Amino acid sequence: MTERRYWLMKSEPSDFSIQDLKAAGTACWDGVRNYQARNLLRDEIKAGDGVLFYHSNVKPPALMGIAEVVCDGYADHTARDPGSAHYDPKATPDKPVWYMVDVAFRAEFAQPVTRDALRGRPELADMPVLKKGNRLSVQPVAAKHWQAVLEMAGVKDPLD
DNA sequence: GCCAACGTTGGC
DNA sequence: GCCAACGTTGGC
Numbered sequence: 190m191t192e193r194r195y196w197l198m199k200s201e202p203s204d205f206s207i208q209d210l211k212a213a214g215t216a217c218w219d220g221v222r223n224y225q226a227r228n229l230l231r232d233e234i235k236a237g238d239g240v241l242f243y244h245s246n247v248k249p250p251a252l253m254g255i256a257e258v259v260c261d262g263y264a265d266h267t268a269r270d271p272g273s274a275h276y277d278p279k280a281t282p283d284k285p286v287w288y289m290v291d292v293a294f295r296a297e298f299a300q301p302v303t304r305d306a307l308r309g310r311p312e313l314a315d316m317p318v319l320k321k322g323n324r325l326s327v328q329p330v331a332a333k334h335w336q337a338v339l340e341m342a343g344v345k346d347p348l349d
Numbered sequence: 350g351c352c353a354a355c356g357t358t359g360g361c
Numbered sequence: 362g363c364c365a366a367c368g369t370t371g372g373c
Contacts, residue, residue: 201371223356246371304372322354324370 195330199245207253215293220275226327231288251301256292265289295347
């Protein structure tokens with residue numbers, strides 16, 4: 190068995206929030222239209238991996254909880270839906286171009302772990318999300334960072 | 350709402 | 362293949 194890996198996924202809560210995921214139980218992480226993030230979804234992110242759910246474009250931006258990836262990457266069908274905001278005519282049945290995974294709700298932090306709080310921890314200084322100008326909506330999280338964030342949130346790892 | 354950062358597009 | 366113009370992200 191390969192080792193579990195960890196990821197951070199951003200969402201604007203007005204679009205899809207941790208509460209939405211909690212209510213849904215499981216959801217498609219669709220609509221990612223960036224090639225670097227696409228490559229992660231298609232090639233790297235696997236069922237069983239852990240996800241830190243991040244709310245972006247709100248005050249304060251913060252980690253809100255934990256999800257688990259429940260399937261490997263597959264074609265993002267919204268790319269082939271002309272009615273979708275994420276429609277992309279480049280996508281065909283043979284060449285989907287864009288990929289997504291399904292994620293399942295695992296925990297909501299009692300208190301969000303804000304970006305500022307993350308910044309206050311020297312051991313988290315090299316988390317990509319804290320770097321200026323970082324726009325990647327799906328990013329890797331080191332195991333030690335995962336553990337540190339869960340400690341800050343005061344939760345036991347729901348994936349253990 | 351502003352704007353810095355950065356990805357994408359398209360003319361050449 | 363270069364790079365200017367343009368669009369988007371996302372913190373502030």
